[in-house]
Amino acid sequence: MKTFNTMLKTELKLSLRGMDMFIFAICMPIVVLIILGVIYGNKPAYDDAEYSFLAQSFGAISTIAICAGGVMGLPLVISDYRHKKILKRFKVTPTSPSVILTVQVTIYTIYSLVSLVLVYAVAKYFFGYQLNGSWFQFGCGYLLVMVSMFSIGMAVGGIAPNSKIASVIASILYFPMLIFSGATLPYEVMPTALQKVADILPLTQGIKLLKAASLGLSIDGVIFPIIVMISLAVICIIISIKFFKWE
């Protein structure tokens, strides 16, 4: 535990020193929230809707940090640490290199949760947002999205032959998901054709799940997204465990 805590403290400091995650996981969701809040205010999501546009977007915005950490932060840090032989160095100590991976996952979990709390606080105090659905269901959905996004990151970081390729794959995954999954640009304002394309992105499914949970809609409509998220997580975890390259 001593090892884990010291490493967590240091890696967290290093991550904050890097600023990227602070910008992409902490600041960006709040900026998106404020922009949507200012543009749409508390207008209903559509004519006669029972919930506001902002309430509809809450689930989506809360995944921006997960997406940044999972498909950008994790793959980059893993491939970088492998390239620098930091993972290998841990092999000749009494600890295992998996400790530092656990530390990284913990860090991105912290970023996601901090972002969730901040997004909720801003939405609540500045735009009068209330979560109508169940916090429990939302929490479970959030956890599931986190597990599946982070497992993508682990798989990409674990099998990418070098940092450069990891960074290319991360960008290919991150930017389309950030823009087209509904995390930033609301899914509802997209043309139907674009929505169909967006549906392929795993995060789109995750956001549907969170949307339903946060708005208190029926769970029946989101069985498909749940299956997609779980299968994705299982596949990526198997890939990471089987093909992870330590050096």
Added chain:
Amino acid sequence: MQTTIEVEKLSKSYNGLVAIENVNISISPGMVFGLLGANGAGKSTTIECILGTKKQDSGTVSILGMCPQTDRKKLFEEVGIQFQEANYQDKITVGELCEVTQSLYKTAADYHDLLKQFGLLDKTKSPVSELSGGQRQRLFIILALIPKPKVVFLDELTTGLDAKARRDVWKSLSNLKEKGLTILLTSHFMDEVEVLCDKICILKKGKTVFYGTIAEAIASSPFDKFEDAYLWYSDEEEKENENI
């Protein structure tokens, strides 16, 4: 007395290409042992097999009476290692790197004492990347010493250092030797090997071409300088001539 490192008939090949063949090494407590050879002679493979980061095809390795593969956790409490390339995170400071390293071990030396001893205490808050070459190498020795090891592995510690910095590192190593630490090192500088090593092993294309003391190495060669003798054993001179 039990030997600290015992390597018997170590062999390893990559895709049919022999990297090392039948290497035997025996290091007693308190000895400084030099593993020498040209680039690609098999030094790194030998060290990796000894440390268990690579699996040998055949042969046995024991460090402090333990097997590096099966007794990993216990063994690496007592072994300090410095790798050839720097393995540290961007933007990490000297103090942070020492603190994390310290946290990996059950019993560890106080890194402040070591920093003081190696003249780096005022650099505690500096990023590792901003240290000079000599300071960085001294830091890597400190990292290898943090576990309070009985044996340390130092891989090309002085490569890339200027003459003054190399002398400083030698001095540190001599002090450690006096304290009875067992050291296995690799180096391309024969003046350094001559000063520090009690025994050497010269590898050539994965095979041992000389094993013994510096004096023996000179005696059984046609030369009277160690560097000449080394080049004669490792055939580096011949290759140079071919290039002309």
